[in-house]
Amino acid sequence: xxxxxxxxxxxxxxxxxxxxxxxxxxxxxxxxxxxxxxxxxxxxxxxxxxxxxxxxxxxxxxxxxxxxxxxxxxxxxxxxxxxxxxxxxxxxxxxxxxxxxxxxxxxxxxxxxxxxxxxxxxxxxxxxxxxxxxxxxxxxxxxxxxxxxxxxxxxxxxxxxxxxxxxxxxxxxxxxxxxxxxxxxxxxxxxxxxxxxxxxxxxxxxxxxxxxxxxxxxxxxxxxxxxxxxxxxxxx
Amino acid sequence: xxxxxxxxxxxxxxxxxxxxxxxxxxxxxxxxxxxxxxxxxxxxxxxxxxxxxxxxxxxxxxxxxxxxxxxxxxxxxxxxxxxxxxxxxxxxxxxxxxxxxxxxxxxxxxxxxxxxxxxxxxxxxxxxxxxxxxxxxxxxxxxxxxxxxxxxxxxxxxxxxxxxxxxxxxxxxxxxxxxxxxxxxxxxxxxxxxxxxxxxxxxxxxxxxxxxxxxxxxxxxxxxxxxxxxxxxxxxxxxxxxxxxxxxxxxxxxxxxxxxxxxxxxxxxxxxxxxxxxxxxxxxxxxxxxxxxxxxxxxxxxxxxxxxxxxxxxxxxxxxxxxxxxxxxxxxxxxxxxxxxxxxxxxxxxxxxxxxxxxxxxxxxxxxxxxxxxxxx
Numbered sequence: 001x002x003x004x005x006x007x008x009x010x011x012x013x014x015x016x017x018x019x020x021x022x023x024x025x026x027x028x029x030x031x032x033x034x035x036x037x038x039x040x041x042x043x044x045x046x047x048x049x050x051x052x053x054x055x056x057x058x059x060x061x062x063x064x065x066x067x068x069x070x071x072x073x074x075x076x077x078x079x080x081x082x083x084x085x086x087x088x089x090x091x092x093x094x095x096x097x098x099x100x101x102x103x104x105x106x107x108x109x110x111x112x113x114x115x116x117x118x119x120x121x122x123x124x125x126x127x128x129x130x131x132x133x134x135x136x137x138x139x140x141x142x143x144x145x146x147x148x149x150x151x152x153x154x155x156x157x158x159x160x161x162x163x164x165x166x167x168x169x170x171x172x173x174x175x176x177x178x179x180x181x182x183x184x185x186x187x188x189x190x191x192x193x194x195x196x197x198x199x200x201x202x203x204x205x206x207x208x209x210x211x212x213x214x215x216x217x218x219x220x221x222x223x224x225x226x227x228x229x230x231x232x233x234x235x236x
Numbered sequence: 237x238x239x240x241x242x243x244x245x246x247x248x249x250x251x252x253x254x255x256x257x258x259x260x261x262x263x264x265x266x267x268x269x270x271x272x273x274x275x276x277x278x279x280x281x282x283x284x285x286x287x288x289x290x291x292x293x294x295x296x297x298x299x300x301x302x303x304x305x306x307x308x309x310x311x312x313x314x315x316x317x318x319x320x321x322x323x324x325x326x327x328x329x330x331x332x333x334x335x336x337x338x339x340x341x342x343x344x345x346x347x348x349x350x351x352x353x354x355x356x357x358x359x360x361x362x363x364x365x366x367x368x369x370x371x372x373x374x375x376x377x378x379x380x381x382x383x384x385x386x387x388x389x390x391x392x393x394x395x396x397x398x399x400x401x402x403x404x405x406x407x408x409x410x411x412x413x414x415x416x417x418x419x420x421x422x423x424x425x426x427x428x429x430x431x432x433x434x435x436x437x438x439x440x441x442x443x444x445x446x447x448x449x450x451x452x453x454x455x456x457x458x459x460x461x462x463x464x465x466x467x468x469x470x471x472x473x474x475x476x477x478x479x480x481x482x483x484x485x486x487x488x489x490x491x492x493x494x495x496x497x498x499x500x501x502x503x504x505x506x507x508x509x510x511x512x513x514x515x516x517x518x519x520x521x522x523x524x525x526x527x528x529x530x531x532x533x534x535x536x537x538x539x540x541x542x543x544x545x546x547x548x549x550x551x552x553x554x555x556x557x558x559x560x561x562x563x564x565x566x567x568x569x570x571x572x573x574x575x576x577x578x579x580x581x582x583x584x585x586x587x588x589x590x591x592x593x594x595x596x597x598x599x600x601x602x603x604x605x606x607x608x609x610x611x612x613x
Contacts, residue, residue, distance in 0.1 A: 083530065085528070099525075102243055110240065114530050
């Protein structure tokens with residue numbers, strides 16, 4: 001097995017814009033290793049989120065190669081990619097995307113249920129994970145009853161509950177204040193990052209860059225720099 | 237995931253209540269109106285049901301049970317002469333005027349039963365004996381007569397007298413029969429006395445009732461009798477449906493009720509369809525998140541279908557339940573007419589299934605087109 005969790009090479013992705021096409025990715029190349037937290041940074045509209053969507057298989061690229069855990073996603077059928085995501089990918093969204101009519105523990109249990117675990121066991125396991133992130137007293141609270149930081153912790157629990165090998169975070173601190181953002185990344189790094197896992201974070205929040213093991217800088221649909229030390233990116 | 241789908245539905249109380257109310261109202265409207273329509277249709281066939289004879293012989297031009305073209309009394313003998321006829325008796329039915337003790341008038345449906353056999357007698361006697369019809373001036377009245385006379389301040393009981401075309405009628409029995417379409421009370425007497433009560437006319441026989449010998453079906457017997465010139469014999473079941481179809485084709489009743497039922501369908505589609513669309517639309521972001529997390533399309537489709545059919549089932553149950561409660565309440569008063577055969581709830585169930593399928597389809601199209609990547613936007 002390669003030590004590369006994600007291997008993206010010369011990926012091209014465009015979207016229709018009237019009679020022409022707008023290229024969001026123009027040959028992006030990127031690798032992510034097991035046991036590392038990789039941050040993809042760059043200005044708005046540079047293609048960060050598109051690259052993230054391509055990596056997790058929610059968007060299909062038109063050109064290039066895309067290998068996740070030694071699986072060539074471009075050769076997989078749609079249902080295989082969906083199944084792959086279900087088992088191997090955990091998501092943390094910018095807007096949390098917690099279902100408002102489900103409690104914290106029910107929200108966190110969804111990936112397990114999608115993986116065929118019985119509701120009872122899934123809820124029990126989700127409760128344990130929520131307790132690990134300090135929400136044991138909020139298991140039965142609805143999203144509307146939780147603060148931004150608590151919502152993000154529920155989202156992290158949902159992303160981790162089925163023990164995926166790839167965790168995708170899209171602007172995880174965008175809806176949080178500075179302190180809550182720091183805590184979220186602390187939690188993410190301590191609970192999500194393990195030797196057999198890879199965490200990819202898309203962000204433009206420079207207050208959390210120091211949590212990264214590596215930083216990939218994007219501009220105009222391409223990865224223009226990889227920084228093995230986050231400080232290098234700050235100084236660049 | 238189906239449990240999750242139900243929680244998403246039931247806990248969104250405002251939309252859930254609106255969906256259930258819309259479908260319940262739609263079911264109630266369709267079920268209640270269809271049942272009232274069926275009740276009216278049953279009223280049109282009240283005479284056929286009350287008399288219950290296997291074969292009805294009428295003038296060849298008659299199109300339905302409430303249309304009486306008088307025949308000569310000799311027709312009874314002609315019918316009896318047909319091979320396969322076990323028995324044939326005369327029946328008189330005519331609208332007459334009864335004058336009450338206080339001088340007021342009431343239209344009645346005078347029914348003259350064969351004096352010897354009392355064929356077509358009412359089966360449910362509340363007071364008195366039907367055999368007492370053979371006593372002088374004897375009549376048996378139905379529950380409608382009791383009710384209508386009561387409204388005019390006259391209490392009908394055994395022994396009460398009133399006049400029919402200036403001839404005395406004495407109540408010897410009170411029965412319960414199906415109401416007539418025009419709402420006139422049934423007043424039973426013997427055929428011979430009915431001839432006395434009725435205004436004199438050259439032809440006074442309304443129907444000949446006949447029954448087949450063993451081994452001959454009603455239809456076969458009717459076919460044989462119909463070969464007699466000027467006569468038409470109709471099996472009871474055929475006369476029942478002929479009458480209903482006549483009213484459907486020749487009156488505005490089905491259009492009137494059909495319009496309300498159609499309104500029910502439209503209201504159902506408009507309210508339920510629109511609300512369910514909004515429900516799915518509001519949850520689209522979360523469904524996309526589920527799709528991104530690995531929920532396959534058939535899982536999401538099952539969730540949406542379950543949600544649609546759950547509200548459909550609950551709304552249908554409430555609507556049909558309310559219609560049944562309404563029916564149960566009005567049946568005691570016998571007005572408005574109400575008859576809910578199994579076909580009515582089955583029809584309403586079919587419409588609700590259509591509405592739910594339509595609503596779910598709109599939602600499913602949205603879900604199918606959903607790009608999971610939308611969750612990153």
